[in-house]
Amino acid sequence: MTQHQVVEYDVVVIGAGGAGLRAAIEAATKGASVGLICKSLLGKAHTVMAEGGVAAALANVDDRDSWKVHFADTMRGGHYLNAWRMAELHAQEAPERVRELEGWGALMDRTPDGLINQRNFGGHAYPRLAHVGDRTGLEMIRTLQDHGIHEGIDVHMEVTVSKLLMDGGRCAGALAYDRELGRFKAFRAKAVVMATGGIGRAFLVTSNSWEYTGDGHALAYHVGAELVDMEFVQFHPTGMVWPPSVRGILVTEGVRGEGGILKNSEGRRFMFEDIPPLYKESTADTPEEGWRYVVGDREARRPPELLTRDHVARKIVKEVQEGRGSPHGGAFLDIAWIKEHIKDSEDHIKKKLPSMYHQFKELAGIDITKEPMEVGPTTHYAMGGIRVDPDSQMSTTVPGLFAAGECAAGLHGANRLGGNSLSDLLVFGKRAGEYAAEFAAGNTPVHLQDEQIDLAVQEALSPLERDPGADVGPYRLQYELQHLMQDKAGIAREESGLAEALDELQELKTRAQAMGAGGSREYNPGWHTTLDLQSLLTVAEAVVMASQARKESRGAHSRLDYLDKDPEWGTVNLVLKKGHDGEMELRREVIPEIPEELQKIIEEQG
Amino acid sequence: MKTTTFKVWQGNSDGGELKTYEIEVDQGYVVLDAIHRIQAEQANDLAVRWNCKAGKCGSCSAEVNGSPKLMCMTRVDELPADQPITVEPMRTFPIVKDLVTDVSWNYEVKASIKRFSPKTADHGDGSWDMDQYDVERPQEFRKCIECFLCQDVCHVLRDHQLHDRFAGPRHYVYVANMEMNPIDTGDRVAELREELGIGYCNITKCCTKVCPEGITITDNAIIPLKERVVDQSYDPLARLIKLVKGSGD
Numbered sequence: 131m132t133q134h135q136v137v138e139y140d141v142v143v144i145g146a147g148g149a150g151l152r153a154a155i156e157a158a159t160k161g162a163s164v165g166l167i168c169k170s171l172l173g174k175a176h177t178v179m180a181e182g183g184v185a186a187a188l189a190n191v192d193d194r195d196s197w198k199v200h201f202a203d204t205m206r207g208g209h210y211l212n213a214w215r216m217a218e219l220h221a222q223e224a225p226e227r228v229r230e231l232e233g234w235g236a237l238m239d240r241t242p243d244g245l246i247n248q249r250n251f252g253g254h255a256y257p258r259l260a261h262v263g264d265r266t267g268l269e270m271i272r273t274l275q276d277h278g279i280h281e282g283i284d285v286h287m288e289v290t291v292s293k294l295l296m297d298g299g300r301c302a303g304a305l306a307y308d309r310e311l312g313r314f315k316a317f318r319a320k321a322v323v324m325a326t327g328g329i330g331r332a333f334l335v336t337s338n339s340w341e342y343t344g345d346g347h348a349l350a351y352h353v354g355a356e357l358v359d360m361e362f363v364q365f366h367p368t369g370m371v372w373p374p375s376v377r378g379i380l381v382t383e384g385v386r387g388e389g390g391i392l393k394n395s396e397g398r399r400f401m402f403e404d405i406p407p408l409y410k411e412s413t414a415d416t417p418e419e420g421w422r423y424v425v426g427d428r429e430a431r432r433p434p435e436l437l438t439r440d441h442v443a444r445k446i447v448k449e450v451q452e453g454r455g456s457p458h459g460g461a462f463l464d465i466a467w468i469k470e471h472i473k474d475s476e477d478h479i480k481k482k483l484p485s486m487y488h489q490f491k492e493l494a495g496i497d498i499t500k501e502p503m504e505v506g507p508t509t510h511y512a513m514g515g516i517r518v519d520p521d522s523q524m525s526t527t528v529p530g531l532f533a534a535g536e537c538a539a540g541l542h543g544a545n546r547l548g549g550n551s552l553s554d555l556l557v558f559g560k561r562a563g564e565y566a567a568e569f570a571a572g573n574t575p576v577h578l579q580d581e582q583i584d585l586a587v588q589e590a591l592s593p594l595e596r597d598p599g600a601d602v603g604p605y606r607l608q609y610e611l612q613h614l615m616q617d618k619a620g621i622a623r624e625e626s627g628l629a630e631a632l633d634e635l636q637e638l639k640t641r642a643q644a645m646g647a648g649g650s651r652e653y654n655p656g657w658h659t660t661l662d663l664q665s666l667l668t669v670a671e672a673v674v675m676a677s678q679a680r681k682e683s684r685g686a687h688s689r690l691d692y693l694d695k696d697p698e699w700g701t702v703n704l705v706l707k708k709g710h711d712g713e714m715e716l717r718r719e720v721i722p723e724i725p726e727e728l729q730k731i732i733e734e735q736g
Numbered sequence: 737m738k739t740t741t742f743k744v745w746q747g748n749s750d751g752g753e754l755k756t757y758e759i760e761v762d763q764g765y766v767v768l769d770a771i772h773r774i775q776a777e778q779a780n781d782l783a784v785r786w787n788c789k790a791g792k793c794g795s796c797s798a799e800v801n802g803s804p805k806l807m808c809m810t811r812v813d814e815l816p817a818d819q820p821i822t823v824e825p826m827r828t829f830p831i832v833k834d835l836v837t838d839v840s841w842n843y844e845v846k847a848s849i850k851r852f853s854p855k856t857a858d859h860g861d862g863s864w865d866m867d868q869y870d871v872e873r874p875q876e877f878r879k880c881i882e883c884f885l886c887q888d889v890c891h892v893l894r895d896h897q898l899h900d901r902f903a904g905p906r907h908y909v910y911v912a913n914m915e916m917n918p919i920d921t922g923d924r925v926a927e928l929r930e931e932l933g934i935g936y937c938n939i940t941k942c943c944t945k946v947c948p949e950g951i952t953i954t955d956n957a958i959i960p961l962k963e964r965v966v967d968q969s970y971d972p973l974a975r976l977i978k979l980v981k982g983s984g985d
């Protein structure tokens with residue numbers, strides 16, 4: 131028998147980003163005992179990086195906004211593959227979730243009459259993103275953290291879950307190790323909330339941190355949870371491209387929201403050249419009209435730079451491919467040009483986009499108040515994830531397992547609108563916490579099985595027992611995987627590449643099984659990488675399989691061999707589940723019919 | 737690409753030493769890139785804490801050539817080229833391993849501070865009216881990314897190790913953010929004087945100098961708090977500041 135400590139809670143939350151913290155707070159408020167586990171220190175989760183804002187139809191800046199418009203925008207942005215019930219709940223509940231943050235100490239930027247200010251973002255009809263400069267994520271995570279530490283939640287920092295534990299068909303907890311000494315802890319819980327974030331580290335160029343290895347997706351999948359929409363990986367159009375060491379770091383959409391424009395090497399604003407039919411009506415005809423929109427003219431329509439991310443990203447790639455890119459293979463993003471319209475433009479830019487100013491100044495030696503930036507697509511967000519019940523966030527197949535935030539799926543469909551993630555975390559984090567607490571209160575205790583734990587411990591320790599020289603080592607193998615995904619399952623996909631990718635993934639899996647990590651159990655990143663790699667391989671396979679199956683281009687998924695949207699695919703989600711033989715199985719599932727009143731809202735909003 | 741020599745501290749709570757690595761440095765490299773390269777190519781188990789690599793999370797704090805820095809925001813080409821670059825863990829906190837230190841004390845201190853408590857909402861929907869002008873002051877403090885470099889450099893902690901009676905600059909910034917929040921009703925002045933030990937600070941401004949977020953810690957947070965303390969009790973240094981500066985805030 132292995133050595134491990136057992137810790138017990140009503141509810142265990144895995145992940146302390148916005149979703150996990152919000153879930154933990156809610157579960158604790160409902161009277162549950164709560165353990166919160168995170169791979170990093172508290173307050174460092176990915177949410178801290180979010181920049182532009184949190185979307186909620188507060189209607190503080192434009193009183194024409196309402197939950198209905200937000201709902202319709204979200205559905206349109208997701209190309210109607212969204213779980214409509216989630217889109218409905220999200221739009222309805224986001225305003226209250228955002229307001230409540232100020233009661234916990236958050237301080238958003240204000241309108242002239244003292245309300246929470248809101249800014250423009252791609253795909254949102256009205257200024258809708260509550261924000262604090264370009265550090266909204268920091269504001270949110272710190273607020274939740276500072277509130278959460280007084281709610282009686284036990285926080286386990288720098289503790290990584292390597293397996294979910296089951297009691298019969300029910301989720302019964304998790305096995306985890308601490309980074310410091312490599313000690314194992316078994317968490318026994320009547321309900322588990324997964325809030326582990328995304329999968330960006332499966333790709334080479336990404337805005338995501340090392341934590342984004344898809345652990346939650348993989349852990350849930352391996353105990354029988356369904357994954358859905360995995361083919362939809364968002365490539366954000368504007369990542370840094372130069373110098374090489376910063377490639378992929380995000381340049382917030384807020385730059386375009388504040389009037390930033392995209393130009394090619396010929397100085398042309400190429401975004402005006404090809405407007406998708408769905409957005410024709412709502413997009414400006416001239417640069418002049420676009421600017422009026424930026425400064426709040428209610429009669430003006432959006433500049434084309436604020437079209438949805440999938441479209442903008444593809445347009446940049448096209449310019450580069452056709453030889454009109456910037457020197458380092460991107461496009462030019464220019465905010466400095468607003469000096470033509472604004473007197474104190476330099477101060478204005480520094481005030482509105484302080485961390486962008488700082489980031490370019492420090493890391494690229496560029497002064498964005500004077501010069502354009504070079505930008506190109508970067509892997510940013512996973513629309514796909516654990517399939518859940520829209521109201522309770524419980525897994526569709528594993529009772530007692532809940533999921534919220536980026537690792538859950540449904541709200542965003544084929545493409546997420548900027549700002550809709552932070553609000554997703556709040557709305558569904560709260561719901562997951564509430565229903566998890568309720569589930570824990572209403573169900574019998576669970577039992578942990580020693581054999582399960584022993585096996586999981588052995589598995590986790592095995593890389594340390596194998597020959598560290600057996601393959602190229604964990605970092606190199608991770609790099610090979612990222613390369614593979616970037617080339618063959620990235621922003622433009624086709625059958626031949628995807629088929630190769632599936633084969634190569636099998637080979638990488640075999641190699642990963644044999645790979646060893648040198649060193650001891652104590653704070654050993656090499657060892658941790660061998661474990662993360664297992665999750666990455668699972669999610670990579672899911673992305674490739676789903677991408678291969680969806681023979682059309684829609685939202686974030688674009689196929690060179692099926693360039694158009696296919697109406698037949700317009701009502702179908704792809705669901706992945708582990709089969710009895712241990713292989714990944716894929717099936718098509720028709721989206722339940724949308725209720726008439728919601729359909730009416732979509733039609734009314736055009 | 738050029739070859740650069742790094743001396744990286746490696747060891748644990750029992751002791752350690754600087755180990756020398758020669759690596760190729762690409763254009764635009766920051767110190768964290770160099771550490772990652774060492775980790776990938778020469779020392780797989782080199783322990784380092786990091787997350788966002790964009791100056792937003794405050795995880796990769798260390799001492800680079802002896803100064804407290806975020807490794808992800810320190811460009812290699814801005815350091816003297818004619819000598820090896822040393823990278824060491826923060827000195828104020830106990831060592832866990834290599835570049836990783838045990839910063840848990842900071843979390844304990846924060847949890848001990850009286851929490852934010854808002855006045856009743858101005859509107860039925862639970863919201864408050866606040867002026868941009870009024871929120872800007874505390875917003876400066878809310879830029880803090882909890883990298884703890886200010887704690888690392890503060891001599892009260894670094895040299896005198898008064899962790900048991902002095903909360904450190906990070907936590908004065910945290911208190912200032914609540915005290916200056918337009919809707920907060922809490923009063924933390926007695927706590928500042930007693931448990932949080934603000935009187936030990938003799939405003940050498942080292943914290944302000946190392947803050948990667950450019951928060952004017954001493955002038956905007958600590959001094960006004962000291963003044964509040966002085967209004968309620970006696971702190972010789974703060975009283976002096978008050979006399980020189982005229983009225984308080």
Ligand SMILES: Cc1cc2nc3c(=O)[nH]c(=O)nc-3n(C[C@H](O)[C@H](O)[C@H](O)COP(=O)(O)OP(=O)(O)OC[C@H]3O[C@@H](n4cnc5c(N)ncnc54)[C@H](O)[C@@H]3O)c2cc1C
Pocket residue numbers: 144145146147148149150167168169170175176177178179180181182183184185266267289290291292325326327328337338341345346380510511534535536537548549550551552553555
């Ligand atoms: C640079 C950047 C800018 C962004 N800007 C915006 C924006 O302006 N607006 C917006 O709406 N969205 C934005 N996003 C997206 C948004 O920030 C994320 O989708 C969101 O923060 C995810 O939150 P989360 O709570 O799901 O996960 P995270 O905040 O990533 O938290 C995940 C947590 O899970 C833990 N974890 C993971 N695996 C394990 C494991 N195995 N064991 C234990 N713990 C584990 C981690 O330690 C972490 O605590 C941005 C994203 C990036 C990268």
